[in-house]
Amino acid sequence: MLFPTFEFFAFFVVVLALNWILKAKPLIWRLFLLAISYFFYATWNSRFVLLIFLISVFNFFSASFIDKAKEEKRKKFLLAGTIIINVLALAFFKYYNFFRDSAEIILNKMGLTNNLLFLQIVLPIGLSFYILRVISYNIDVFRQKIAPEKSYLNFAIYVAFFPQLLAGPIMRAGDFLPQLKSGGAKTIANLEKNFVLILGGLFKKIVIAGYLTTNIVSDVFAVPQNHSQLAVLLAMYAYAVVIYCDFSAYSDMAIGIAGLMGFKSPINFNASYSAVDFRDFWRRWHITFSEWLRDYVYIPLGGNRKGRFRTYFNSLITMLVSGLWHGAGLNYLAWGLLHGLGLVFSNIRNEALQKWPNKARRNFEKLFSWFLTFNFICFFWIFFGAANLQNAFDIIKQLFNWRTGIEPIDLYVVGLIILSFIIFALGRKIQNLFISLINFQRELPPFLKILSSFVSVLIIALLVILALKLGPDIIPSFIYFKF
C-alpha cells in the first residue's frame, strides 16, 4: 500500500478514527497500533510480518540482557553479538546475491568450483530502516541513555509503527516510546501543518517527481548514449529534484500521518540544496539517518577527537557505510566515497575559513562554495540513480560528449527543474503560505463560522485533485523503498 493512493487513504481514514476512539483504553489502543502496523506491512508481503516479529523479539530480549549484565566486558560482548546478528540479517536479505555473484567470479578465476547456493531472495521492504532502529535502541540501552523497554508490546510498536516503517524517519526509541507510553497526544497539535505536510508530499511525489521521472530521468538514465549532452545534463539536475521530492515527500507524509495520530516525529529534510558545503548538506539531508551515522558510526570510530587525519578517515568510512547501506552495488560505494571526500574537503575548507577574517570575502566564498557544493551533489547523484557503475560511467561519458547534437527537450521539464529548486529554497515560506490557506480558524462572522471548515475541506480536496490531474496516471514507487 503506497501512501499517495486511494487505497491507503481509505485505510487511513478508518485507522485515524479508531486511533482516537481507542486511545481511552491504552492497552487496546496499543494492541490496535501493532495490529494495523502488521496489517499494513502484510499488504506488501505477509511473510515480512514474521521477519519483523522475529527481529522485534530478538532485540527486545537482547537489550534486556545487555542491561542486566553486570560486567562491562559482558555488556560489550552482548552488544557486539546483537549488532552482528542484526547486520547479518540485513546482509543476508540485501547483499547475499551480490556477495554470492562476486565470490563465484573470484572462484571461477581461481579455477575452483562455482556451485555456491543460489537463493531467490526478496528484500523485505523497510528492513534497512527498522534494523537501524533496533541497533540504535540496543546501543542506547548499552550507553544507559535509555532504560530497556519493559513491555514487549510497546517495543514491537516502536519497530513496526506503520507511518515510519518503510522509509523512516528513523526515530529513536528515546523519542518514540515516551510518547507511546503516555498514550500519545490528547489532541492534534497544528492540524493544518499535518495536512500541509501530506498535501506537500502528494505534490512533490506525484506532480514533480512523477513528471520528471516519466519525461526525462528514466529514459536518459536507462540509455544515456541515445541522448544529447543537454538532455543528460538536464536529467542529472532533474534526478536531483526527483530524489529530493521522492524521499522528502515520503518523510513529510509519514510525519503528517503520525502527527494526525498524535505522534511527534523529527524532521528529516531542511532545504538540503541550500547547503554551503558537504557537512552542511548532511545536516539537511535525511537528517535522522545522518544523525544515526554520526552517533553510531562516526563517534565510535573516534569522530574528530583523534586528530585531523583520523577525522578525515572517519568521515570517509562513515560515508562508505552510508553508501553500502543504500545498496549492494559498486555505484553506491562510489557515491559514498565521493561524499566522504566531499566531507573531508568541507573540513579543510572550514579550517581555512576560520583564518579568514574579512566578512565580505567570506560571504563571497560562501556563495561560491554553495555553487560548487550544489553542482557536485547533483553530479554525485548520477552514481546513486544509475543501475550500476557501468551505467553511471555511461551517463558521465555522455555528459562530457560535446558531439551529441541536439534533441527535442520538453520546455516543462526545464521549467519544472528551475521551479523546484526555487521551491526547495523557499521551503518553509511556502509551507506557511499553505498553512494559512487551509486555516481552519478563519476570522469570520459567527453565522459564517460553520462554512470556514468546509472552505478548508474544499481547498484540500481541490489541491488533491490538482495533484492527481497534473501527475502521471501511474505513480512510480518511492525510490527509497528499494533500500
Added chain:
Amino acid sequence: MKKLSSPVKAVIIMVLVLLLVMFYESKRIETFSFGIENSFLRSLALSYVSASEKIKASLGLMPFFGKEETFWTNIKQSPKIFNYNSQTNQIIINPESSQLPYQPLRVETPYNILIVGDSFIIEGFGPTLEKELLLYKETEVYRKGVYSTGLSRPDYFNWEEEINKLIVQNTPNVAIVMFGANDGQDIRTLDKKIIHYGTDDWNTAYANKVANFIKILNNNKIFVFWVGNPIARDKYYLDKMANLNSIYRAECQKSPDCLFISTWSTLTGANGKYSAYLPDENGRQRLARASDGIHPTSFGSKILVKEVMAKIKEKIKLEKL
C-alpha cells in the same frame, strides 16, 4: 455550538476530502476499483462511482467532465525546445483510408526504429534492446513505453492515437512492438462498451485491435516486429499470455510486413517450464525473472534481446559500428 476536538475534526476532514475527491475522480476510481480483490470493497467502491456518475449526470455536469479531461491532457503537453521534427509534414495514413493495392515494404538504411509497448519497454527489455540497436550503423532508436497500458483499454490510454503521434514525430521505418502484460482484461471501447475477457467476442475484438495497430504502421511504410510475451510463472498470467501470443502471431502472419517474434520458450528452463534462474554463458545460474514472475531481470532482458536481435537480423541487414 460545541467546538469539535481536533481529532474529530481531522477524521471529518479526511472523510469529506476522500468522498469529494472520489466523486470528482469517479472515472479514476472506477479503473482502480476493478483491481480491488475483495469483492465487498470492490462493489462498495463501484456503487459510489455509479452514484457519483448519476449525480453528475443529473446536475448536467457530464459535458464539463468530458471537456475537463481534454483540458488536462492538453495542458500536460509540453512545448518542445529544439523541436527539429516539428517541420515534418508526414501525413498519417489510417487503415481505412488506404485504397492502393498493397506493396510489401523494402526496409532499407537508415533504420529509424520505434520501440513501443508497456512496462517491458520502459524497464529491462526496452532499454537493453535500445542499447543493443545503437551498436549498429545507421540506426536511430526512439523508445516509448507507458506503464500499465495495452490495447484493451483505450479509455485509459489510447495507443492508436499515440502511435499516430509517434509516427509524425519520429518518422520510423521499423517498429518493435510489445504488449500483453496488461491486456488480459475486459475491453472497454471509447463508446463505453464492455467486452468481457475470455469470450469469443473478446478474442475477435482484440484481434481487430492488433490488426488495426499493424495496419496503421504498415500503411505508413513501417515494418513491424511484434515481440510475443515470454512464459509467465503464475497460471493466471500464463494462460492469458499464451492466448494473447496466439492472437499476435495470427494477426502478424496476415501482413507481409509484420514478423512475430516468439519469446515464449526463450526464458524457459531445461524442462521447458518457467524458471526464475537460467544459466549464463559460463553455466552459472543467474536470476532471470523479477519477483512478479512476469518481467525479466537485466540478465533475463539480455537473453530476450539476443533472441529478438537474431530474428531482426534475419529480416533487416544490420552492420556493427
